[in-house]
Each structure stands twice: as C-alpha cells, then as structure tokens.
Amino acid sequence: MTEPIIVGNWKMNTNVSEAVHLAQQIRQAAEQSGVDHQCGIVLCPPFVNLSAVGNCLRGSTIALGAQNCWIEPYGAFTGEISAAMLRSVGCEFVIIGHSERRTIFHEDDALIRQKMLRAWEESLVPILCVGETLHERQLHRTWNVLESQLEQLLAIEERRNPWVCAYEPVWAIGTGIAAEPPQIEQAHAFLRALLDAHGCTHVPILYGGSITPTNAVALFSVPNVAGGLVGGASLNADSFVHIIAASIHARATNR
C-alpha cells in the first residue's frame, strides 16, 4: 500500500445511513483533491456497516478494514466475527489489539498473537496497536511495555507477512492530548530498531492518539512515522481528508 497510510477507526459510531454518507463524503473529497492516489487510505467502520461502506468504496483506491476479529474460522462463538467473514465482505485490513480491546475486553498478548495469525491466514493485513498507559510511562516502563507487547509476535516466522504497527500511547487516545513530537520520535525510533532487528523492515509504523487537522503536519513530520491511526477526527470527512493531506505534505517536505 502507498505510504503514508491513514486509517480511520470509526469505533462504535455510525448507523448504516450515517456510515454510507460519511464514506461517500470521504471518497468524494479524497478524489476531488487527488489525495486518494498519494496516500494509502483505510476506513474501519463497525462490523454491521462493512458491506454498505464496501459498496461505497468500490472502484476507489480507499480500502476497507475491520476493527477486530475472532481467532477461529467459524463455530460456536456467539457474538464474534471471523477473519474469513471479514474477507468475504471485502475487508483487506483488520485492527488488532486496540487499547480499548486490551483494557475493556481484557485481550492479552497471547490472544492478540492468535488473532494476527488468523488474519494472515485469511490474507488480511493486520494493523497491530501497541502503546503504554500513563501509569506505565510515569514508571519509565514504556520500552518494556512495547517490547513485551511485540515479543510473542517477533518470535514467529509469520512476522514476515505484511502487517502494520500502530504506536498508540493509551493516554493520548480520545483525550485530546496527542503525544509530543519528541515522545513520538523516541517511541518510533525504539520500535523501528526492534522491528528491524527481527527482520520486519517492511512493517510501517503509524502514530495514533488525538490526531487533528491542526497537529497533523507536526506529528507526521516526526522521523519513522509512516502515517496515522485516526479515531475521533475520522468521523468528519473534512477533518479526515485534511489529515490525509497533511500526511502527504509532511512526507513531501521531510523527504
């Protein structure tokens, strides 16, 4: 996929008509401004809106992604959705290990590793989220946390498959307080070195956490930031396309 990569995580927002409207607006604005050919764009609506949004995106360069998947291909797992099902509605990407899944739904690194394997089995590109809580940062445990979140994954051969890593400090998600560029620079340099040392030079590292049209250029200008995972600001087409344009601008200026 073309870099920079901007992923919109709509979380548990939009009913089907709102999702269709938002996807149409984003597609139109991205195509009119030409950013759709200069950036990898992924929209991750709620499961029930995937088909409808997929229809809106048909024939465009914008890819469809899901926010989660289960580890088994089918069976008695009431309320879960398999990676194969996601593939069948046109998904190319799936977010795995978002901090809201880790904290609210108690997903651990072992389960997340299984989800990554299942996504790869269905030829989905997983977008793996890692990041420390404020408490962990205050205890100077950021590097240990990032390393341990990646440890199981970096030990398996499948790590050589396509995937995307998203550094999302938990304290910056949905808080309106993005990490400062020097904090992002340190974390991304750490992750880049860790991934490279394990043969994952092909894995882009995105930043996520309170990205807005106002701070986007500064955040995307940080070395080793290959794009962004955008929550709140992806629910507004103008803001989202502005952020996409900012990522393209930052890349062109800092090349």
Ligand code: PEP
């Ligand atoms: C996210 O949901 O991954 C995220 C980064 O959210 P926000 O942009 O709202 O902080």
